[in-house]
Amino acid sequence: MKKQIHLNAFEVNGPGHLNDELWAHPEDERTRYKDLSYWLELAQLLEHGKFDAIFLDDVFGVYDPDGQESDPASHNSGQLPANDPMPVIAAMATVTQHLGFALTASTTYEQPFSFARRISTLDHLTKGRLAWNIVTSTLHSTANNPGLDQPLGRNDQHELGEEFLKVCYKLWELSWQDDAVVKDWGNRLYADPDKVHFIHHKGAHFNVAGPHLSEPSPQRTPVxxxxxTSTLGREFAAKHAEGIFIVGNQPDTIRLDVEEIRRKAAAFGRKPEHVKLFGQLTVVTGRTREEAERKFVNYSPGYYDSSGLLIVGDPLEVADQMEQWIAETGLDGFNLTQIVSPGTLRDFVKLVVPELQRRGIYRQEYEPPYTHTLRQRLFGEQHGKLSQDHPVLNLIRRERSHDIIHQ
Known part of the structure; x- marks a missing residue:
């Protein structure tokens, strides 16, 4: 069987994402981002195109690399305004049965106890189709908003992130046993109290007693x-992440990044196939190459994202280059960005997806119907929960064996 390409749509809950000025293009509908109908239609389009997930980027402050005020960002909608992605995920889940949802949240400025409950709630509501994009946040304004004078240093951010994840893992994986929920109608017993545990976490940054307020969700821990990107970031990703996002536009450089991350994951005892790697890709397509080029010229005044791969061409040319990049880089798939929304993705679903399917490198249907969690779709039927070689499972075994989790 040919290697299957995984696809996510890369979006943000606001009028501007990577090509900020294109919200003003007459074909763009991003200013509808405040209407649920915009998100419901987009989710249905992606499910029709058999996408794995919609990947919702987010920021927690304005872009201010020099600590400047927000005018430069708000003028062109440089991810300002930016609404919370969580509510639209719950809405999109009501009109889809297979599409996954990846949200971005920061370990530096969230609180793990309340965050873990929100994640479990969404994993329940989506029936196990949730993923979390872990970020540590570096913007000055992100630090200023909760009252800090400046962002934490990189080392401090990753140290904090490690403990944040440890608390979440304990809440998701340890607090409730698999058979804790009994639903004993006769005895009016919903959950066995002997199988619901406090976690009693005491660390350098967080003291969390528990127990987790949510019963186990379909995936327990989200994907x-x-x-x-950074050296510390790759180490962190290789240890924790099941999907890793690589930004770059040179296949040789991307291949080296892929190889490095897989080596680091192996050093943590993880199998290479248990980590999926995604590149960033923008596709402008038409029925002919000439049509695609005319579209790109039309978009060009507002297009300036050069951080990812770009293909302009007819469906055969697009599929050729996607296949070539997968073969040359070792990537497992792509996060597709939009130039105009939803037209960029609509063209891709209508024109490119059938060609990928014809070549046998992209799914014809979601299988089996209505049963896969997002993790199972990415890694196989047996992977309903975290893989057995994930480093967190060693933590779980160690905590259980030392009786750290108490009633």
Missing amino acids: LFQSG
């Missing part, structure tokens, strides 16, 4: 995504 974990992370962007491996």
Whole structure:
């Protein structure tokens, strides 16, 4: 069987994402981002195109690399305004049965106890189709908003992130045993109290007693995504992430990044196939190459994202280059960005997806119907929960064996 390509749509809950000025293009509908109908239609389009997930980027402050005020960002909608992605995920889940949802949240400025409950709630409501894109946040304004004078240093951010994840893992994986929920109608017993546990976490940054307020969700821990950019980030991603986002536009460089991350994952005892790697890709397509080029010229005044791969061409040319990049880089798939929304994705679903399917490198249908969690779709039927070689499971075994979790 040919290697199957995985696809996510890369979006943000606001009028501007990677090509900020294109919200003003007459074909773009991003200013509808405040209407649920916009998100419901987009989710249905992606499910029709058999996408794995919609990947919702997010920021927790304005872009201010020099600590400047927000005018430069708000003028062109440089991810400002930016609404919370969580509510639209719950809405999109009501009109889809297979599409996954990846949300971005920061370990630096969230609180793990309340965050873990929100994640479990969404994993329940989506029936196990949730992923979390882990970020640590570096913007000055992100630190200023909760009252800090400046962002934490990189080392401090990752130390905090490690403990944040440890608390979440304990809440998701340890607090409730698999058979804790009994639903004994006769005895009016919903959950066995002997199988619901406090976690009693005491650390350098967090003291969390528990227990987790949510019963186990379909995946317990959501699928974990992370962007491996810095050296520390790649180490963090190789240890924790199941999906890793690589930004780059040179196949040779991407291949080296892929190989490095897989080596680091192996050093943590993880199998290479238990980590999926995604590149960033923008596709402008038409029925002919000339039509695709005319579209790109039309979009060009507002297009300036050069951080990812770009293909302009007819469906055969697009499929050729996607296949070539997968073969040359070792990537497992792509996060597709939009130039105009939803037209970029609509063209891709209508024109490119059938060609990928014809070549046998992209699913014809979601299988089996209505039963896969997002993790099972990415890694196989047997992977309903975290893989047995995930480093967190060693933590779980160690905590259980030392009786750290108490009633």
